[in-house]
Amino acid sequence: HVQLVESGGGSVQAGGSLRLSCAASGETSTSSCIGWFRQAPGKEREAVAVIFTVTGRTAHADSVTARFTISQDDDKNTIFLQMNNLRPEDSAMYYCAADHESGPCNLAAEFAAWGQGTQVTVS
Numbered sequence: 001h002v003q004l005v006e007s008g009g010g011s012v013q014a015g016g017s018l019r020l021s022c023a024a025s026g027e028t029s030t031s032s033c034i035g036w037f038r039q040a041p042g043k044e045r046e047a048v049a050v051i052f053t054v055t056g057r058t059a060h061a062d063s064v065t066a067r068f069t070i071s072q073d074d075d076k077n078t079i080f081l082q083m084n085n086l087r088p089e090d091s092a093m094y095y096c097a098a099d100h101e102s103g104p105c106n107l108a109a110e111f112a113a114w115g116q117g118t119q120v121t122v123s
Contacts, residue, residue, distance in 0.1 A: 009118030022096030033105035
C-alpha cells in the first residue's frame with residue numbers, strides 16, 4: 001500500500017496563497033492517479049483536483065479552476081496543490097488520495113489510500 005502525508009496548510013487572509021504538499025511512500029508504483037480532496041465541517045467531501053502521474057494530465061473542479069493548480073515533482077512521489085486567491089469558502093481539511101481503484105483518472109475517481117489531512121483556514 002501507499003502511505004501519504006500532507007503538509008503546507010495554515011491560516012491565511014482572503015486573497016492569499018498556500019502550497020500544499022503530499023508525500024507518497026511505499027508502493028507508489030501503483031499510484032498513477034493522485035487526487036486532492038477537501039471537506040469542510042457539515043459538508044460532503046469534494047474532489048478538488050487530480051493528476052495522472054504518467055502523463056501529467058490534470059483536472060480541476062470548477063470551483064477552483066484558474067486559482068488552484070495540481071502538479072508533481074520530477075520523481076512523481078510528491079504532489080503539490082498551489083492555491084492562489086484563496087477565499088473563505090476554501091476553508092476545509094485538505095486530503096490527498098492515491099491507489100486509484102478503477103476507471104479513468106478524473107474528479108469522479110475513487111481512491112483506497114488517504115492521508116491524514118492538512119487544515120486550511122481562510123479569513
